[in-house]
Amino acid sequence: MPVADKINVLIVEDDPMIGFDLSIELEEAGFAIVGVAPTVSKALHLLQRHRCDLAVLDVNLGLETSAPIARALSAAGVPFVAVTGYSLDQCPEEFATAPLLSKPFQTSRLVATLRRQLPR
Amino acid sequence: MHGMPGAPHVTDDDTAYLAAIVNASADAIFGTTTDGIIRSWNTACERMLGYSAEEMIGQSILDIVPAELKHEALAIRDRVSSGDPVESFETVRLAKDGRPIEVAITYSPIRDGHGQVIGVSGIMRDVTTIKAAQRSAAMLAAIVASSSDGVVSKTLDGTVTSWNKSAERIFGFSEAEMINRSIRTIIPGERQAEEDRILATVVSGEMIDNFETVRLRKDGALIDVSVTVSPVRDSAGRIIGASKIVRDITDKRQTREQLRTLLAEVNHRSKNMLSLVQAIARQMTRHGRQLDLNRFLERLQAIAGNQDLLIQNDWRFIPIADLVRSQLGAFRDLIGNRIAIAGPQIELTPEAAQAIGMAVHELATNAAKYGALSGDEGRIALSWSCDGDDFDMSWRESGGPPVTVPEHRGFGSRVISDMVRAGLDGEVEVDFAPTGLRWHLRCPLQRLSRSSNYARR
Numbered sequence: 001m002p003v004a005d006k007i008n009v010l011i012v013e014d015d016p017m018i019g020f021d022l023s024i025e026l027e028e029a030g031f032a033i034v035g036v037a038p039t040v041s042k043a044l045h046l047l048q049r050h051r052c053d054l055a056v057l058d059v060n061l062g063l064e065t066s067a068p069i070a071r072a073l074s075a076a077g078v079p080f081v082a083v084t085g086y087s088l089d090q091c092p093e094e095f096a097t098a099p100l101l102s103k104p105f106q107t108s109r110l111v112a113t114l115r116r117q118l119p120r
Numbered sequence: 121m122h123g124m125p126g127a128p129h130v131t132d133d134d135t136a137y138l139a140a141i142v143n144a145s146a147d148a149i150f151g152t153t154t155d156g157i158i159r160s161w162n163t164a165c166e167r168m169l170g171y172s173a174e175e176m177i178g179q180s181i182l183d184i185v186p187a188e189l190k191h192e193a194l195a196i197r198d199r200v201s202s203g204d205p206v207e208s209f210e211t212v213r214l215a216k217d218g219r220p221i222e223v224a225i226t227y228s229p230i231r232d233g234h235g236q237v238i239g240v241s242g243i244m245r246d247v248t249t250i251k252a253a254q255r256s257a258a259m260l261a262a263i264v265a266s267s268s269d270g271v272v273s274k275t276l277d278g279t280v281t282s283w284n285k286s287a288e289r290i291f292g293f294s295e296a297e298m299i300n301r302s303i304r305t306i307i308p309g310e311r312q313a314e315e316d317r318i319l320a321t322v323v324s325g326e327m328i329d330n331f332e333t334v335r336l337r338k339d340g341a342l343i344d345v346s347v348t349v350s351p352v353r354d355s356a357g358r359i360i361g362a363s364k365i366v367r368d369i370t371d372k373r374q375t376r377e378q379l380r381t382l383l384a385e386v387n388h389r390s391k392n393m394l395s396l397v398q399a400i401a402r403q404m405t406r407h408g409r410q411l412d413l414n415r416f417l418e419r420l421q422a423i424a425g426n427q428d429l430l431i432q433n434d435w436r437f438i439p440i441a442d443l444v445r446s447q448l449g450a451f452r453d454l455i456g457n458r459i460a461i462a463g464p465q466i467e468l469t470p471e472a473a474q475a476i477g478m479a480v481h482e483l484a485t486n487a488a489k490y491g492a493l494s495g496d497e498g499r500i501a502l503s504w505s506c507d508g509d510d511f512d513m514s515w516r517e518s519g520g521p522p523v524t525v526p527e528h529r530g531f532g533s534r535v536i537s538d539m540v541r542a543g544l545d546g547e548v549e550v551d552f553a554p555t556g557l558r559w560h561l562r563c564p565l566q567r568l569s570r571s572s573n574y575a576r577r
Contacts, residue, residue, distance in 0.1 A: 014471050015392060015395070015396060015471060015474065016471055016472075016474055016475040016478075016539055016540070016542065016543020016544070017396055017399050017400065017474065017475070017478065017535075017539060017543070018392070018395050018396055018399045019542065019543060020399070020403075020534075020538060020539040020542050020543060021398075021399030021400075021402055021403055022399075023542065024403070024406075025402070036542050036543075038471060038543070038567075042545075060388050062469070062470065062471065063570075084388065084391075085387055085388035085389065085390065085391030085392045085395070086384060086387060086388050087384075087387060090384045090387070090388075102391065103391040103392060103394065103395040104391065104394045104395040104397075104398045105395075107402075
């Protein structure tokens, strides 16, 4: 759940084990986890209800992509990092300007990339 | 020798002269009596059929007629004997070695000085080669006509000279519309220069092999085609035009695009799988714990089993009963007696199947180590049900050694509770009751299955 004095991160990931792992890793790195959303609707639902400072988006969510979430985040000015098994040119255009981490990646890289997105 | 028709005064010299001509003729020439006895047989006859004059003179001409054609030969003999010539009659005769030879025979009546028919002359031509050529020409024409590729020919200035059925189908222009029209009709404006290049290549005697390009249909639509163009030469070897084979490759291009999509999918899935392996390894080694390699490999095997089930169902879903049985595979022989499985059929999404599959795997492993399956008596009841929009699943062990609450929470414990809870938006209760472990999951049915809420792909 969001915490006032921490950086609140939304995780969008459809694989339950990977999402679970990411949430533990990011909590350990000092972030507060807004939630792990496996679908677009769950992510948009969480975004409406909670303060969110950063997001990690898995690009491919099985039957859908997280492009609508990327649009909502961009509109709200919330920076995000895309993680994907796709190669760069296979990603929807919504991710063109976002930093992209290719799966699998080390937590330290994700944490560093996330921190770079924060306003100084 | 008998006199030739219309040559009433014949000298011996004339006879010898005529005999020499007949003998030297490239056509096989023979003469018979009206009842078919051979009286003359020239060298060309010998060459064609293999019988010498000595062998044949005095024999019946029917000897060289196949049995099934004898009545036909008799009818012709009657006709010619009555004074009627027969021009280029196509039939079959037998060579000495029994080989049938296709021939065209011109029969003429032989008359004596009074105009009385006294015999029949035959001039026989071997038409085997011509027939074969005709047949192969007809065959080629049929192949071109029935080819699924468009086959077109054109002159060196690009005027269409032939246009088969498939060309009609591919381009929408009929043969009548295209003959004598320029091939440029089917070339889009911006590609007209291609035709200059094609013609120049053909004129130089080269062919163009499977050139993939775009052409214009009569209805204005652009189509993807592969074109092979070869020069056509006349008998003197001069290039007089070009033949063009056109294949509609719209399907091929679509297949290529599907393949590209599929490869992107494979790329995504395989990297996701590596991320999953990484997540398991990371969670198993938290707080500096050593990786238990055997347990790690067992977990990977359990996940690989899911993949087989997913493939069986076109990567869309996994039936819950199949999933459960697969994860309990190590205890297959106990299912139905010590392990009771009950619940309705539900088509799980791949993600839900992974979460439930991992939970069942961890529960079963724990039961084998410490719980109901560690002895010979214990039982497990695994059941699930749907209650409106909710899904319930429970794992109840009994009859095993007394259960104690573990001192610390390992990977398995976090999988069956935290991971499942987060991954399925559910509530999970784990009760280490002394009589046997109880695990209960309740989550929205919508999180597990698309079948009731979404149209299937």
